[in-house]
Amino acid sequence: MPLQFASRLDNVETSAIRExxxxxxxxxxxxxxxxxxxxxxxxxxxxxxxxxxxxxxxxGAALQYGATEGYDPLRAxxxxxxxxxxxxxxxxxxxIVTTGSQQALDLLGKTLISPGDKVIVEGPTFLATIQCFRLxxxxxxxxxxxSNGVDVERLEALIRExxxxxxxxxxxxxxxxxxxxxxxxxxxxxxxxxxxQTLIVEDDPYGDLYFxxxxxxxxxxxxxxxxxxxxxxxxHCGSLSKVLSPGLRVGWLVAPTELLAKATMCKQFSxxxxxxxxxxTAAQYLRSGRMPATLERVRxxxxxxxxAMGESLQRELxxxxxxxxxxxxxxxxxxxxxxxxxxxxxxxxxxxxxEKGVAFVPGxxxxxKEPDRSSLRLSFATADVGKIREGVARLGAALAS
Amino acid sequence: MPLQFASRLDNVETSAIRExxxxxxxxxxxxxxxxxxxxxxxxxxxxxxxxxxxxxxxxGAALQYGATEGYDPLRAxxxxxxxxxxxxxxxxxxxIVTTGSQQALDLLGKTLISPGDKVIVEGPTFLATIQCFRLxxxxxxxxxxxSNGVDVERLEALIRExxxxxxxxxxxxxxxxxxxxxxxxxxxxxxxxxxxQTLIVEDDPYGDLYFxxxxxxxxxxxxxxxxxxxxxxxxHCGSLSKVLSPGLRVGWLVAPTELLAKATMCKQFSxxxxxxxxxxTAAQYLRSGRMPATLERVRxxxxxxxxAMGESLQRELxxxxxxxxxxxxxxxxxxxxxxxxxxxxxxxxxxxxxEKGVAFVPGxxxxxKEPDRSSLRLSFATADVGKIREGVARLGAALAS
Numbered sequence: 001m002p003l004q005f006a007s008r009l010d011n012v013e014t015s016a017i018r019e020x021x022x023x024x025x026x027x028x029x030x031x032x033x034x035x036x037x038x039x040x041x042x043x044x045x046x047x048x049x050x051x052x053x054x055x056x057x058x059x060g061a062a063l064q065y066g067a068t069e070g071y072d073p074l075r076a077x078x079x080x081x082x083x084x085x086x087x088x089x090x091x092x093x094x095x096i097v098t099t100g101s102q103q104a105l106d107l108l109g110k111t112l113i114s115p116g117d118k119v120i121v122e123g124p125t126f127l128a129t130i131q132c133f134r135l136x137x138x139x140x141x142x143x144x145x146x147s148n149g150v151d152v153e154r155l156e157a158l159i160r161e162x163x164x165x166x167x168x169x170x171x172x173x174x175x176x177x178x179x180x181x182x183x184x185x186x187x188x189x190x191x192x193x194x195x196x197q198t199l200i201v202e203d204d205p206y207g208d209l210y211f212x213x214x215x216x217x218x219x220x221x222x223x224x225x226x227x228x229x230x231x232x233x234x235x236h237c238g239s240l241s242k243v244l245s246p247g248l249r250v251g252w253l254v255a256p257t258e259l260l261a262k263a264t265m266c267k268q269f270s271x272x273x274x275x276x277x278x279x280x281t282a283a284q285y286l287r288s289g290r291m292p293a294t295l296e297r298v299r300x301x302x303x304x305x306x307x308a309m310g311e312s313l314q315r316e317l318x319x320x321x322x323x324x325x326x327x328x329x330x331x332x333x334x335x336x337x338x339x340x341x342x343x344x345x346x347x348x349x350x351x352x353x354x355e356k357g358v359a360f361v362p363g364x365x366x367x368x369k370e371p372d373r374s375s376l377r378l379s380f381a382t383a384d385v386g387k388i389r390e391g392v393a394r395l396g397a398a399l400a401s
Numbered sequence: 402m403p404l405q406f407a408s409r410l411d412n413v414e415t416s417a418i419r420e421x422x423x424x425x426x427x428x429x430x431x432x433x434x435x436x437x438x439x440x441x442x443x444x445x446x447x448x449x450x451x452x453x454x455x456x457x458x459x460x461g462a463a464l465q466y467g468a469t470e471g472y473d474p475l476r477a478x479x480x481x482x483x484x485x486x487x488x489x490x491x492x493x494x495x496x497i498v499t500t501g502s503q504q505a506l507d508l509l510g511k512t513l514i515s516p517g518d519k520v521i522v523e524g525p526t527f528l529a530t531i532q533c534f535r536l537x538x539x540x541x542x543x544x545x546x547x548s549n550g551v552d553v554e555r556l557e558a559l560i561r562e563x564x565x566x567x568x569x570x571x572x573x574x575x576x577x578x579x580x581x582x583x584x585x586x587x588x589x590x591x592x593x594x595x596x597x598q599t600l601i602v603e604d605d606p607y608g609d610l611y612f613x614x615x616x617x618x619x620x621x622x623x624x625x626x627x628x629x630x631x632x633x634x635x636x637h638c639g640s641l642s643k644v645l646s647p648g649l650r651v652g653w654l655v656a657p658t659e660l661l662a663k664a665t666m667c668k669q670f671s672x673x674x675x676x677x678x679x680x681x682t683a684a685q686y687l688r689s690g691r692m693p694a695t696l697e698r699v700r701x702x703x704x705x706x707x708x709a710m711g712e713s714l715q716r717e718l719x720x721x722x723x724x725x726x727x728x729x730x731x732x733x734x735x736x737x738x739x740x741x742x743x744x745x746x747x748x749x750x751x752x753x754x755x756e757k758g759v760a761f762v763p764g765x766x767x768x769x770k771e772p773d774r775s776s777l778r779l780s781f782a783t784a785d786v787g788k789i790r791e792g793v794a795r796l797g798a799a800l801a802s
Contacts, residue, residue: 003600004566005663006537007515012666039461047464048456051678055449060440063448063646099500099650099672106671110536114408132670135511136407165405199404245464247677249500262406265413269533270507271500275676276648277452 008115011134026354030391032309032378033359035175035330037242039382041298046290047245047281054280062280068268070097070252071276074283078238078252081286085207085215086222094254096264099274101205101239101251105129106270107263108166108201108235108253109136118162122150124333124366124375126175126203129168138165140368147324149174149181152188159196166199166235172216173206173329176366176377180327183217190220193233199259205239205251208295210328211303221254232256240282242330243295248278302330305380308388313378316396332378333363342399346376352401358394409516412535427755431792433710433779434760436576436731438643440783442699447691448646448682455681463681469669471498471653472677475684479653482687483639486608486616487623495655497665500675502606502640502652506530507671508664509567509602509636509654510537518566521559523551525734525767525776527576527604530569539566541769548725550575550582553589560597567600567636573617574607574730577767577778581728584618591621594634600660606640606652609696611729612704622655633657641683643731644696649679703731706781709789714779717797733779734764743800747777753802759795 054062061071069075075092082090098104105128113119115137121129123142130140141162143155149171159167169189171181181189193200202220210216217223221236235255240248253263267273285291309332310325320342323334338344343352346362353360363375383391455463462472470476476493483491499505506529514520516538522530524543534541542563544556550572560568570590572582582590594601603621611617618624622637636656641649654664668674686692710733711726721743724735739745744753747763754761764776784792 003657003660004513005660006511006513006518009512009663009666012670036466039465042460042464044456044460044464048453051452051456052449055445055452059443059445061648063443063445063648064440065437065642065647099676102670103672110407111410112405112407117407128670128673135667135670241466245678246466246673247462247464247681249672249674249676256404259404259406262410265410266536269413269503269529269536270671271504271650272529272647273650275500275650275679277646277679277682278676280648281678 008135008137011137012131028357029354029359030357030383030387030394031359032380032383032391033361034379034382036246037298037330037381038301041301042245043290043294046285046288046294050284050288051281053284054277058280062277064276066273066276066279068264068273070274071279071283074279077283077286082221082238082254086218088222088225090254094260095252096260096267097274097279098251098253098267099271100241100246100249101203101237102128102132103267103270104237104251104253105132105203107266109133109138110266111259111262112165112199113138117165120155120158120162120164120167121368122169122174122177123368123370124176124363125168125368126170127366129203130368142367142369145177145179147179149179149185150189152185152192155189156192159192159198164198166201168201168203170203171220172204173209173326173331175206175329176331176361176363177333178324178326178329178331179333180216186217186220186223187227190224190227190230190234194227194229197233199233199235201235201237203237205237205242206329208243209299209302209330211299211306216328235259243298244282244285244291248282249274250278250282302381304385305383305388308385309378309380309392312389312392316392317399320399330379330381332380334376334378335372336374336376338374344374346374349376349399352398353395356394356398356401358391358398409536409538412538413532429758430755430760431758431784431788431795432760433781433784433792434762435780435783437647438731438782439702442702443646444691444695447686447689447695451685451689452682454685455678459681463678465677467674467677467680469665469674471675472680472684475680478684478687479639483622483655487619489623489626491655495661496653497661497668498675498680499652499654499668500672501642501647501650502604502638503529503533504668504671505638505652505654506533506604508667510534510539511667512660512663513566513600514539519563521556521563521565521568522769523570523575523578524769524771525577525764526569526769527571528767530604531769543768543770546578546580548580550580550586551590553586553593556590557593560593560599565599567602569602569604571604572621573605574610574727574732576607576730577732577762577764578734579725579727579730579732580734581617587618587621587624588628591625591628591631591635595628595630598634600634600636602636602638604638606638606643607730609644610700610703610731612700612707617729636660644699645683645686645692649683650675651679651683703782705786706784706789709786710779710781710793713790713793717793718800721800731780731782733781735777735779736773737775737777739775745775747775750777750800754796754799757795757799757802759792759799
């Protein structure tokens with residue numbers, strides 16, 4: 001008799017994307033496939049100083065077990081970071097530190113989802129969210145989006161129909177959509193939360209990565225003080241991964257009191273606490289005052305790359321592809337139109353692209369339901385402008401082949 | 402309508418011990434309550450150098466996203482570390498790095514336990530294991546132990562009766578029992594695993610913390626090559642928390658191939674990967690060659706403290722308490738005998754002890770079933786010899802009061 005596994009594993013499968021990533025080792029490949037920031041952007045010197053200070057000033061705290069809720073000086077820094085982005089009245093004890101924002105999703109799943117519960121997500125949404133929630137038995141419902149984010153009328157109808165346990169959104173430069181939820185829709189979503197007493201989960205790892213002409217609309221967490229009662233129905237996941245370093249695994253979760261307490265209990269039995277060494281380093285870094293300059297630099301570099309990718313796509317693929325130029329984040333979301341008799345099957349296109357020496361991710365796996373097989377995601381984060389032009393030229397050749 | 406939580410939360414409660422810990426802030430308290438190592442033992446200088454080297458030599462790897470399985474140079478070091486303790490034929494790819502060994506428990510729960518499944522644990526066992534497995538719906542069965550570890554005849558009967566999903570043991574200086582599973586029983590447990598095709602989970606965070614006269618019997622992982630087929634039914638959780646630093650949150654899981662693959666998939670959606678900064682630091686530390694001297698120092702200090710605690714308990718509490726002198730680890734496990742009309746209720750004793758300025762943890766919460774209310778756990782790890790003598794004197798006064 002072989003080993004028997006838990007029934008919850010029947011709901012998930014190894015990702016098709018993971019298989020694709022195995023091909024990326026091929027020499028000379030230009031990759032638009034990753035979902036990660038450019039290592040060259042990391043402020044290694046600033047993080048080196050921060051880690052040294054942490055070990056010099058507070059070696060006990062940096063190396064010993066810590067509170068499950070997180071290291072208090074970091075919680076204070078993160079609350080101040082959110083306040084700097086317009087969030088009002090956020091006390092450090094209203095957030096917990098998580099092992100990357102992936103763990104915040106896991107804790108929300110563990111805390112909230114009973115097998116069979118409905119959860120509304122965007123179509124498309126973050127792949128690891130789909131799998132994470134399915135492991136807790138969620139029955140996912142997909143709400144359609146456009147370039148202004150989730151369609152709030154359809155969302156309201158779906159909330160009414162499915163009475164979901166919660167609604168999960170990436171309102172700002174979403175992965176994979178790159179879409180930006182408009183201010184008007186943000187307000188409407190918060191009103192829906194209150195009206196239907198339905199929790200909204202705002203996942204916001206990309207909000208700091210905006211390009212010109214300036215910051216996007218405030219996060220729903222920042223906006224919540226304008227919509228009475230909405231803070232009671234809002235959870236917010238933040239992360240240092242895209243702006244400072246994913247390797248620290250420092251994210252945070254803001255949530256209503258009782259939910260935060262339950263998530264903390266679940267975290268206690270998940271990993272006890274997030275690395276105190278990483279937490280003390282992050283706290284020292286935020287205290288050092290280097291963050292604004294780091295953000296400025298990262299925004300500028302990614303803005304140039306996004307610009308180059310948009311121009312190249314238009315030039316090389318013309319009317320065979322359609323997309324909205326992203327105003328921030330790491331991703332282009334595009335659709336193959338099939339114009340000129342070219343393929344509109346993104347998986348087929350991905351295979352041909354690999355042969356031509358360029359990689360991207362087909363969009364279908366990002367849909368919890370009813371995948372759009374003509375969609376694809378292109379990251380402009382890790383290739384420089386020259387590589388982006390060359391890579392998109394290869395895409396053009398692949399589509400013509 | 403208030404927020405609704407997942408049904409799995411009905412199976413757990415906030416720990417009584419957590420409440421007790423809130424009292425530890427009282428000035429002048431001597432604490433035998435913690436389950437953590439002494440911060441003064443940390444090799445801060447060695448870890449400082451290791452973290453600097455990690456950032457200097459491999460900043461990309463130390464700060465970027467990493468493989469869910471773990472950072473390969475660390476996996477190689479950990480495999481070598483296990484080989485140094487007699488484990489044969491362990492390849493780096495047969496282990497994954499976990500965010501502390503707590504996460505290994507969480508991944509085993511997520512991967513293996515369907516609601517209602519039976520899991521056998523020792524009575525008493527690690528409190529966070531009980532809660533962790535219950536969150537996945539486990540119905541825990543308690544196997545009795547003595548000072549030689551789990552009673553293997555009773556264990557066999559329980560395996561036969563309950564056909565558990567797996568058996569969870571802390572065979573070496575267990576928390577809270579301090580017990581050491583004898584060599585003969587270790588062999589027998591491995592034979593039971595093969596005979597009943599039942600997975601054994603060996604949790605081994607304390608095995609390196611042995612006192613005179615030398616190392617304990619080999620871990621079941623090391624012994625498995627002597628029992629044909631047993632490696633297919635054995636998972637092993639290791640940790641750097643008790644010997645190097647809990648704050649790094651670096652543990653590891655060795656498991657049969659298919660189980661390791663499923664656990665890796667679950668980890669992907671739990672926290673993506675363990676902090677690469679912590680992993681690269683740990684890898685550099687293990688490579689630096691400082692570990693043997695660190696282990697030697699830690700063993701010596703804890704051995705002196707264990708000696709002092711044993712002598713003091715005998716002197717101050719006499720026949721009102723019974724215990725076996727531990728040969729390693731961090732804990733004394735003791736029973737109040739009620740001799741001389743003194744209380745045999747450990748919770749009552751704990752309250753009186755706090756009044757006298759000393760803290761410990763009552764044993765009852767460590768039992769998944771049928772708690773022994775006369776039992777208690779005393780940690781000798783964090784107080785020095787003078788404090789241990791003074792603290793135990795206070796225990797004597799509290800028991801006499």
